[in-house]
Amino acid sequence: MKIFVMAAKVLKSLFLKPATLGYPFVPRVYYKNTRGKIAIEIAKCIYCGACQRKCPAQALNVNKAEKNWVINRLRCISCGYCVDVCPKKCLTMENTYSVSATKKEEEVFSGA
Amino acid sequence: MIEEQKLIDIEVKDLLSQAGDLCKSGYRLVQIGCTKLPETLEVNYSFDKDYKFINLKVKLNDLTVALPSLSGIFWSAFLYENEIHDLFGIKFTEMAVDYKGNFYRTAVKRGFNPQNE
Amino acid sequence: MNSPKRTIIPFGPQHPVLPEPIHLDLVVEDEKVVEAIPSLGFVHRGLEKLVEKRDFIDFVYVAERICGICSFIHGLTYCIAIEEIMQIQVPARANYLRVIWSELSRLHSHLLWLGLTADAFGFEALFMHTWKLREKILDIIEETTGGRVIFGSSKVGGVRKDITPEKLAEIIFKLDSYAKEIKEITDVFVNDSSVKHRLVGVGILSKQDAYSLGAVGPTLRASGVNIDMRKLGYAAYKEIDFTPVTETSGDSYARCLVRIRELFQSIDIIKQAAAKIQPGELEVKVSGTPNGEFFARTEQPRGEVIYYVKANGTRFLQRLRVRTPTFANIPALVKLLPGCQLADVPVLVLTIDPCISCTER
Numbered sequence: 001m002k003i004f005v006m007a008a009k010v011l012k013s014l015f016l017k018p019a020t021l022g023y024p025f026v027p028r029v030y031y032k033n034t035r036g037k038i039a040i041e042i043a044k045c046i047y048c049g050a051c052q053r054k055c056p057a058q059a060l061n062v063n064k065a066e067k068n069w070v071i072n073r074l075r076c077i078s079c080g081y082c083v084d085v086c087p088k089k090c091l092t093m094e095n096t097y098s099v100s101a102t103k104k105e106e107e108v109f110s111g112a
Numbered sequence: 113m114i115e116e117q118k119l120i121d122i123e124v125k126d127l128l129s130q131a132g133d134l135c136k137s138g139y140r141l142v143q144i145g146c147t148k149l150p151e152t153l154e155v156n157y158s159f160d161k162d163y164k165f166i167n168l169k170v171k172l173n174d175l176t177v178a179l180p181s182l183s184g185i186f187w188s189a190f191l192y193e194n195e196i197h198d199l200f201g202i203k204f205t206e207m208a209v210d211y212k213g214n215f216y217r218t219a220v221k222r223g224f225n226p227q228n229e
Numbered sequence: 230m231n232s233p234k235r236t237i238i239p240f241g242p243q244h245p246v247l248p249e250p251i252h253l254d255l256v257v258e259d260e261k262v263v264e265a266i267p268s269l270g271f272v273h274r275g276l277e278k279l280v281e282k283r284d285f286i287d288f289v290y291v292a293e294r295i296c297g298i299c300s301f302i303h304g305l306t307y308c309i310a311i312e313e314i315m316q317i318q319v320p321a322r323a324n325y326l327r328v329i330w331s332e333l334s335r336l337h338s339h340l341l342w343l344g345l346t347a348d349a350f351g352f353e354a355l356f357m358h359t360w361k362l363r364e365k366i367l368d369i370i371e372e373t374t375g376g377r378v379i380f381g382s383s384k385v386g387g388v389r390k391d392i393t394p395e396k397l398a399e400i401i402f403k404l405d406s407y408a409k410e411i412k413e414i415t416d417v418f419v420n421d422s423s424v425k426h427r428l429v430g431v432g433i434l435s436k437q438d439a440y441s442l443g444a445v446g447p448t449l450r451a452s453g454v455n456i457d458m459r460k461l462g463y464a465a466y467k468e469i470d471f472t473p474v475t476e477t478s479g480d481s482y483a484r485c486l487v488r489i490r491e492l493f494q495s496i497d498i499i500k501q502a503a504a505k506i507q508p509g510e511l512e513v514k515v516s517g518t519p520n521g522e523f524f525a526r527t528e529q530p531r532g533e534v535i536y537y538v539k540a541n542g543t544r545f546l547q548r549l550r551v552r553t554p555t556f557a558n559i560p561a562l563v564k565l566l567p568g569c570q571l572a573d574v575p576v577l578v579l580t581i582d583p584c585i586s587c588t589e590r
Contacts, residue, residue, distance in 0.1 A: 005416065005417045005420055005421045006352075006354055006355060006417050006421060009354075009358065009413070009414075009417070010354050019361045019364070031371055031375075033371070033372060033373065033390070034371055034375055034376075035375035035376055035381065054284075054287055056283070056287055056288075056290040056291050077290070077294065077379075078376075079290045079379075079381050080375070080381060081287065081290055084389075093375075114309070114461055114462065114463050114525075115461055115526075117523070117524055119522070140440055140441065140443050141443050142443065142526075142533075142535060142552070142557075143535050143537075143550075143552040143557075145537050145550040145552065147537075147539055147547070147548040147550070148547070148548060149547075156537065156550075158524060158535070163456075163460065163461055165524065165526070167524065186441070186443065187441075187442065187560060188442045188443045188557070188560035188561075190560075191556065191559060191560060198270075209266070211268075214268075214270075215268070215269060215270055216269065216270035216273050216589070217270045217271065217273070218270070218273055218275070223275060223278065224277075224278065
């Protein structure tokens, strides 16, 4: 039986730097692989709708007639499956998260 | 192939005796699950002993027939049976703990039942 | 003498110690629990029903999101079930990567549990220090797969991401130094008198009970039953040398010790896999549709998980049934609660490592 096993550790950490980040003054460093948010190069898009059909969260909406590509960022689960299936490779996964929003709005990318 | 799995089709009337035999020879209950077939339902009872997997499959031709509960042999069966009762609407007789349809509070009652489409 | 008056105390679904909603009706005599009746179904999402409307290849992303803590192994088990039905031979490199990621997920899950348990018995400093270590494991996971807890790196037929040999060497180097830190912090769980006071001899589950109630994972192994689904040899586990961790006393302390020893075992398995992994393909092309049925069984941090897949030759599966480890551990929880003090209930509920959203799917 030991007591004060933890006390030494706690005392030691008093003199160490905090384990947390001083956000927002110190920005978080993202990894190259981090699945952040989906970005589209709309000029290359052919509005085939493959991403919309495959999206597990039904966050995408592609309208061929009006030539627009709509994403609901609050529904998107950043799985990256649309990036895999895109035939023109116009979708990319960025490694930063989408900014927080106060309204539930869809983001519309229009190629017309 | 990871493992050999013995899938055995049995009748409802043989269920309790077969499960009792497995219990006596030291098998543990792994899971009970229900599957929706186009017209009817089937219930899978899975057992395991020393990584040997045995599955008893009961086909229900008449959905109004109540199944005998396994909770007399394997007490833990009551959770699976209540789950199946709430999601598929199969009746069980003499469950160790009967929630009377209040196990899952789903908006659609018996949502997995084929007659509920 | 009259028997003492019985009171029913509702415990949960909202309780400071519970991360997820489970409700227990506790029948108490004075401060002693005499009976516990569990009640579930607060977060039932019907994900098993969704499989009828989703292509079987796409569903792996949904399967991964059944649980946020053991997500990788959920996705993996789903893939194994489909691969067994379609008789797909997964490349060796993919199998080793699956082992490495499975063990990383076990590491972070067990560290999470240790922290939550420390929090449950009121040891805040220990809780924070354990989670500080967990964060370092999460960094490795994010660096290699892109997600902190949802890996998204398993797919039917292989894996989606690769770990370069240099990165793997760096991970092994990091894990070696983390092992020292983990040893320091777990020594507190093993030795500290205040921790032992709360865990030793509380909630004893006998070997006989644990087996016959169908308990799985650390809950079962802490009672001295040597069952670990990794011994089935799925993915590359057949190439790895390890012995399942067991304890014999069956109390909360034993369940804690099993998880602590599994931390070091996981690091050892990752090292073995890193030594044996060979360059090669990451995935095979999947064509056709599955037709048949299979029960895939794997070992999650919480125990054995079952994926039953029944397919009828179309792109939509006929049935996916998930039996998660917590579901199998609830009967054990109900049996070990009677006889304990009311104040011990939160710790006891936590010792089976409940994951309720995963249980109800």
